[in-house]
Amino acid sequence: MPARKAKKKRLIEPLDIRSQASPLGQFWQPLFELPVTFPRIYFDVAMGNVIRNPNVNSTVLMRADIYQEMVNDTIHYSKTRKVDLADNWLTHNLSDTEPRLYTIPGYHVSSYVVRRNVPRNPSRDSVTNQTCALYTDLTDSDRLVVYVAHLLTPDACPFYLPLARAVALLYHVDHRGATCSVHYMLYENTPPLLARDANDRLIRVGLHLLNTCVKHSMGSQSGYTKRVSHDQVVDRIEFQDRYIALKHKYSASLMANWVEKTDPTKHIFEDLGIAAFLIQLWGSMYKSPSDFEFVDLGCGNGLLVHILVSEGYRGRGIDARKRKSWETYPKNVQECLHEQLVVPAVLKNDLPEFDAQDPYLHFVEGASENTFYVGNHSDELTLWLPLLDRPFIAIPCCSHNLSGSKHRFVTPGQAQVSEYAALVDKVAQLAEKAGWKVEQEMLRIPSTRNAAIIGRKKFGPPADIAKIVADEGGAKAWVETTRQLRHTISGH
Template structure:
């Protein structure tokens, strides 16, 4: 069903009666084929995730919920967190929440408390009516932040005819003044709110099941709060001083997001132990290493070619062989035949790393291309946990490679989905339990594979047979030696 809403004329009577006598103005209406329960489900998802409706918002923190069975039922003791509900004739209130809207940039916009209420009337003779309200805790339009329309309240109404199996959805605003609704931005917001509800409701009615799940490893609030702190601290300086030819807007915000995720992950992993240090293999421009070391984490990174930005990102590092945080080194894993002699690739021994790290060192593999499928192998032979964020597809010889389709036939057969499944399979065969997190970063390559728990000991893994199973390593030395002579990639 395409989205073609009916724009309701200004003289349209209210669809429901506010017991306080205020007039809610209907703006747009659209037919729907999803019932009351699905409407409530979609609206609750939007209450918890206001970022679905506004790119200016990170999330909502639920600070009050009168549902005793709700997992997030927390009542704040602060006065502005108390609910400000409204009631309507013939549509009883069933649930009241207060959410705090968290903006992406708190230097520009302030958080806002908002009461959200759910109402429903059911009858055997009239349509079922479900109503969801957003009431901002603000006494006037100037008190509202930029991301909120300048109105006293927002309402979504769902009307359902069970015998016909059809209904309608509509959006209504409670203005401070009637003229407020003539503002184009206000009307555009109303249109957009109804469009998002229509999209999510109709998709579910058609059988759509969400397959991508965020915040599995690290809770959303912890990640976003940490990311906001790092962005405020580093973003402007890094963008203004960017030395590479690549887009600073992409790389800076992407690596700030990855750094925030890693720091929260490490806070969990090492809460009762000293941080063991990290190594970023295929570190590219070195930005991620710079952020992490600036934040007090010991570690280093290396790549086959140096980057222009290394000069400004170079810091002292206690975990690298030379004491520098960024080094030009070629990875020739000890398990690859013929790598024991540097003459095999005509490179000085000082420029080679054998892929063996101190046990426990956390391996970071961020868009490491040729080194991506090697990451779980290096983790296994060195007894090191890791994350890998796959990007371009290469096999164990370093050549470009189209991995076989995913084992799960319901998944996409794209090159990227195939790569993710293939490297996951390698990791599992190496004895790793793999956790998957879809990172909240500005990249379509945002799948993070985490290996921190073993399913079997290393002596149970036949590494020689594993390398053969995944295509062998013949030609690896020559292929990766060519990286030193070729120009650097964008990362």
């Protein structure tokens, strides 16, 4: 028997209002309408958010850079309008930054934003400007958002925008109660909405815009706020532009040459995102790439090392088990990858059976001051990253304790948090104990395991690492547990 599909919670079916006259005037054609119960303030909040984050409505779009904004009759110019675009990006009419505002009888413009739409792949889809204007009516009971793209001709309309002069979302109150509706101002000589069927792109896009508007307004009424904290450590625009550039440069050849059994799309885009983040982070820490060296502990297939070394950064990757991919990288990258077991130096004295001469063992000690440790989903090593006395980034995945054994942590006083969240808390807690000023970021990468804990600066006197380890129950079985890794086939 086929598995039953989970029921998707649907909004009420919208009313097709194409045969009615649009309240916005003769140039507009109405499309769909939904009755709503939320007060207009939630429409304002939701639309304000959607205007700043167009990626909510289109997966093709990555972000909007705000050029200028008019609020309370004052125009504010944003610093993002000065952001440079890469040479290989397609653009259309970007010098046209004057707001495009339509006169709509019975309504007046209360605020507007001129934004630059930045697609995820700007070498395929053009970057365009767009005016997003918020109107109110004379009694201040209605709200209207009108989007106008700054196109020179309809042919220039990119795929991510509806092919229309303008699109409007109206929050309207009358004797029936409140409704939200969507309306288009079409180009001349194009079929009217009434003549189009349900599969027509303008009809589908209109329905999607209306549903998003209502869903987000209801979400803002119920107090839903995203818990994740992005862009705390690295600027979003700088990160995204770097990510686009790295994707453009590497993704096609990496996909073509993938030799692992694992999913290439998952690894490639995740590691390109992490590389973009690290490059921006290092830019804020060091004057030049020659001022430091990174070490990727538990580097797995070595892809992150390959990207970073190819970008001119000095570094190495160490993993308990070498991977097929290593041989596919250029010679200079291969030389940076080492099959060794990473052993924190603090364990050396506890474990007299260690053969300190065994070349398979890589004791982490005496690293140069300018070493930066990377632990990306490095599982058995994750908790050790903050204890190695050098700046680090830890991106946790599976939960292990300091002995390298699988372990489920519990965040004190918060029994409900997930195993993953408790692990992230544990890394942050150990980092703090070790004297790091702890920074956290939810990385913008295609992975649900995207929390990063970063230690760039230390405060206070040097921490007693051996005591921290002892307080955590020690790490006696470390070598026995982690030696097995050489023969373990993992999904990474």
